[in-house]
Amino acid sequence: MFALYRYRSHRISAPTPWSIRQFRRALGIMIGIGLIGLLFVSLLLPVQAIEQTNTVYLPLIQRPKEPNAFGIETASLNRNWLRDRAESLGSTWVRLNTVSWRDVQPDNAATFNWDVESIQTFESELQAANQAGLTPMVIVDDYPDWATQRDGNAGRCSPIKPEHLSDFAAFAQQLALRYGQDVTYWEMGNEPDVDPDLAFFPDLFGCWGDIDDPYYGGEYYGEMLKVVTPAIKQVAPSAQVMIGGLLLDSPDSNATNPGFGQPEKFLEGILRSGADSSFDIVAFHGYPCYMGANIDADLNHPNWAAEGGVNIGKAQFLKNVLASYGVSKPLMLNEVSLLLCGENPTVSEAFLQTQASYVPRVLSRARSEDVQAIVWYTLEGPGWRSGGLLAGNDSRPSFDAYQQFIKRIGASGRPTRLPxxxxxxxxxxxxxxxxxxxxxxxxxxxxxxxxxxxxxxxxxxxxxxxxxxxxxxxxxxxxxxxxxxxxxxxxxxxxx
Incomplete structure (x- = not known):
């Protein structure tokens, strides 16, 4: 938990004559300590001098909870009823996508405004996460126009200009300095392996992709990591920096979607840039679409069927890319659901039951590949393409199935796929x-x-x-x- 306090001036009673010398001596010591502290902080901030507002974020003690590999994403964790549902589920991870650099630093001024609504919401979400015993993974994106290669609304989905990578690093460093006692896992964008020209919903993507680049923009994203990650770890050495969850639609885009580049090369581009020491975790997403009652859409996904299905196939693909560069990193599947796709689909009982039966499948398969965390998108419902675990405050069958899986499996380690x-x-x-x-x-x-x-x-x-x-x-x-x-x-x- 945490509390947010503002500085307040306190009246200091005048010392009596016999204690004047002692008072001055104590005051001098305090001033000296303060100057040393300021010098220390200035040494930690080589990126850019930042003028701060007078709010201080003070975390309190988190409620203990036995960790497991299971989580949810929600945009409303600060609602008491939703926090209670998250807690009752039994998961221990929550993915938050509220932080906005655009809001905190809307113009290119040396000032961060932590009093904006999005940050206040984020802080209330952190408080709710602590109350529910959830470990947050926090997406850092929503870039301001002045820092991006595109202007206006499209700038939300655009790479950062080279001359402003240091500004992004300064922002990320201040986030880690301010919230590091509550947040360990920082995710650099969301689905960055998307070209901005293909992003119909610019608020939802990281958009570092480049169709015309053989590594789909991954090398430049790696250059960003080489600037941002050291800045974060300078003030929070235990921080874990995550590659933004990869969409990774296909293992071979030339075969499945010719003419639109090769986004599956994005991770390889990051490694080619020499950024292997500038990230700790590779995140990815997996979304099969409902194909009918009692059909395993994961195994039958047209792009991944030959690779063992969506989630096993993607995990093995990423591990193979890492291994080809002599690198080993943990994986996290931080967006997953069984979706109801197509135009005006009907939410049938058959869909809801098939979706519920997908829950133990994806959790078991992902854990068998040693995926460290699996996050269902989303807790609230009906959600994007009816992927949510809830319908209002009512449990869908998928919520009950998830709750039962956690109850039975708990914090156990990697399972064995039985012959x-x-x-x-x-x-x-x-x-x-x-x-x-x-x-x-x-x-x-x-x-x-x-x-x-x-x-x-x-x-x-x-x-x-x-x-x-x-x-x-x-x-x-x-x-x-x-x-x-x-x-x-x-x-x-x-x-x-």
């Missing part, structure tokens, strides 16, 4: 070692059901996707050494 021989080739299964014992999560990837068996001596129970007891055959037959469970498209938890 076909463990159950049956028609079933996809993952094994988690949890604090309460082994938990297998399994499902079929079609609309058929398949029987699987488990030895009674290791069987502790079985639950549906939503936490209800699962029908088990043979449990009450003492002469049968195994139990039998029917597995269909809806995921099942087997407790061992």
């Amino acid at each position: 076909d021989s463990e159950y049956t080739p028609q079933v996809e299964a993952y094994r988690f070692a949890t604090a309460s014992g082994t938990v297998d999560v399994l499902w079929s990837n079609d609309d058929q059901t398949y029987p699987v068996d488990v030895f009674k001596e290791v069987f502790r129970g079985a639950e549906t996707r939503d936490g209800e007891p699962k029908t088990v055959i043979g449990l009450d037959q003492p002469d049968t050494p195994r139990v039998l469970i029917e597995i269909g498209f809806e995921p099942v938890y087997i407790l061992r």
